[in-house]
Amino acid sequence: MRTVIVGGVAGGMSAATRLRRLDEAAEIVVLERTSYVSFANCGLPYHVGGVIEDRASLLLQTPESLAARFRLDVRVSTEAVSIDPDRHTVAVRNVVTGETSEITYDRLILAPGAAPVRPPIPGIDTAYALRNVEDMDALAAKVATSGSAAVIGGGFIGLEIAENLRHRGLHVTVLEAAPQAMAPLDPELAELVHRRLRDNGIDLRLGVAVAEVSPTGVRLADGGEIHADLVLAAIGVRPDSGLAETAGLTLGRGGAILVDDFGRTSAPDVYAVGDAVAKRDALDGSEVLVPLANTANLQGRRVADHIAGAALPFRRISGTAIVGVFGLQAAVTGWNEKRLVAAGRPHRIIHTHPTNHAGYYPGASGLAIKLLVDPETDAILGAQAVGEEGADKRIDVIATAMAGGITASGLADLELAYAPQFGSAKDPVTMLGFVAQNLREGLMESIQWHELEGALAAGASLIDVRSAGEFADGAIPGAINIPVDELRDRLSELPDGDLIVHCAVGVRGHTASRILHAAGRRSLNLDGGYRTWEAATA
């Protein structure tokens, strides 16, 4: 029984090794177009930047090592050029010699990954891209002779590359067509990333359209010119599904290969995994494109299980992801506010600004966390966290809570490890549970930063319950300062009508709103306080 695998990295090679462990007798052939297999895609930007010095450390396996340990027949520089699903054959071309041949399969696994998006911009083909080891080598060589770079695209990969080019001393401009970088984040959290980029010398241009790419730089739609010795396109990736399409396999959203819960395509005995396939969203079951390594690896393993005779279904996807940007962690899981709004899905929002560990222990740093909650069911819809440290932990915990069906209020009951170096007696995640419970039970009503202007225009008054010193350092226009500790004695100073209270982050605002409630005044607490408002409106 011969299994042929197209693509020899995350999904493909995970399938190959697992299949060998399940079936010592299987014939397993891996076809890989580039000269390398099992390389660490995710480390490529860091070798360009010199952070990962040892290039060899990115090459986790070789055809030889895989033959020795797993008896895999790994053929590099070998491209699958077409598939005949009826005859169960793959036409193969040696990309060095140009020689072609045919190989038959009993089972075929497609793991071709995703290719950089190339929008129809004149000259875009001269831009560098980063997908594989060859790309990395070419980019690194170019970097060595370049003084400046323009990176088109402010997503995960674009920002990683921008940071690494900066490490290498280049002047770096990042061009992003959207009004914010890092699309998985909502704008008020993305702003923290923008600041970090700019603080580190990145020339970040938002809302700019590239009209033309040339060897000397980029021309913008607004006529502006950006000189750059090196232009790199990181506008996103699309499923590398050409082979599947030509073979007549059913494609789904965005050209992704459509598979069932066990990775089976529309053709018998043909499976597909990883970046090339459409995944199922954990929240609504819709097709989603989430090109991430953990899912690619897991799907590869699951398909091997299925071929060997038994498999659990593919998991549904929340898109949990993280990126480091000049020491700042930005992590996400589930849906963000933009997506919920676009889908017209009701949601409750919570912003908090805790420290990663007890404030009294040296080295505590700030986190900005956002939780999105279903107001009907209290289910967690998504979360985002940005900070120096501990954003990864909180998003992993929330992603796990979502997987376990723990509600937003239920986060309060999580028993998380606490010592002052590592967390807080009320961990940031637990605290989200408290706030969620308060909102759910109507103990607190909140208002979002983008609702403030409308509410004030409609006649509400804004009470800033921070200290006089904080107020003097910067305040929301129109706010009246009454520190929370004086509020009980100064109730008579409050204007009539609707009240909005706010503090720096929401904690004192919560206590103030409870005081006002007892005094018979309804108030809304500005969610996330001054800190969220300030970032959102910057």
Add this chain to the structure above:
Amino acid sequence: MRTVIVGGVAGGMSAATRLRRLDEAAEIVVLERTSYVSFANCGLPYHVGGVIEDRASLLLQTPESLAARFRLDVRVSTEAVSIDPDRHTVAVRNVVTGETSEITYDRLILAPGAAPVRPPIPGIDTAYALRNVEDMDALAAKVATSGSAAVIGGGFIGLEIAENLRHRGLHVTVLEAAPQAMAPLDPELAELVHRRLRDNGIDLRLGVAVAEVSPTGVRLADGGEIHADLVLAAIGVRPDSGLAETAGLTLGRGGAILVDDFGRTSAPDVYAVGDAVAKRDALDGSEVLVPLANTANLQGRRVADHIAGAALPFRRISGTAIVGVFGLQAAVTGWNEKRLVAAGRPHRIIHTHPTNHAGYYPGASGLAIKLLVDPETDAILGAQAVGEEGADKRIDVIATAMAGGITASGLADLELAYAPQFGSAKDPVTMLGFVAQNLREGLMESIQWHELEGALAAGASLIDVRSAGEFADGAIPGAINIPVDELRDRLSELPDGDLIVHCAVGVRGHTASRILHAAGRRSLNLDGGYRTWEAATA
């Protein structure tokens, strides 16, 4: 309506502030025996060590700040000396003036915490202890004039103090009666903590009994003498339930105050929370003593909710905890093997030794993880993790998975945030899921380090599938070295009879055992490989 609270720190003050937010009109009186409230107990050792330089940062609130913000009537240096549940009164003594008085309550919350255990050892009363700010000041003063210290007790607090005394330059001996420090860990993981302590100059003595304490040191039961300018006892804590006991309240295990799911004691209108009460174990519902801050705070908040009219029940407890030991993190949740064995509860064990993040990214460090699984239901029973970094995250994720009812095999489906600085495409937690699934499905059979000797004595052969170089650097006595990559060609060299395979951590052993399986040979993979065995048998 007056609520009186005994104890003004974690549980007590959390109840007070929450109650104020729920009921602006309530009269809330907090009685605290010491001169301080709302202090950071967990930070005390670090101020002694000079890590937290600013003493004031440990004093999170004062009676004045709590009066201003929460209108609390906080009375420090005020001890509750007796309770009359029938008359709803508390007799109170000013510990400075000796004056006594009586206060009536509508509701009473007992949050007296836990007191250091003082076993009946002659001279033990001359030993220092660390529970509150006064203790800290006394200890810090003594440290300033001491060159050496003996710490009796190798638990969380003992080790934190030992580390901090070392920071201050003292010669430190830790005396532990059990054969291992850090009882929540099983011995093979505790050994990593032992090494860290010794590498940092701690004179760690295990299995020693203290016979007498004197101002010049400690005499051991075996006659040995340890000179120490300072002797500190950190043998554990016991519920400070004397007040409750005298008042006739029902006590439970270990003298803890017995409460129902809403914190109600046996006396009407009297609640109790925190270290003083018996908690309910998440696994078997039994009474457990888990003196930790997160639970104390949460219980305080929940009791306030109950008094104000509505509350969720107390959560059941898994004992999730963490301690830092000279930069090493040791974290636990749920039951350990010792406890499962003592309870006669069937369990499956998994040891892994992953890195905290992708090995190819600079700065990766090792983790030792242990997962305990119910062989019937696949439920996670507990976990332990020790390492430089990322042990906190993995234990928090596993604790959350347990709370969400995710099975051990289900960990494989967690979607955790991955970029090379923060994790692995197969995160250590995901990997535990793979191993759990393999064991569950019989794809791999494993043997524990403590079962090895017996198996070898019964005639099994041990095959070390590491490389020749690794074998030469240190091997298990009696092992035959056949590197996994050569195994297929050297099957004929294998002895007859039962086979046990092992590698460094278990990964190659797993592949080897699959090769042997296909060759018709049953084999057991030594769980955790050489690394677990080496630590366990050291």
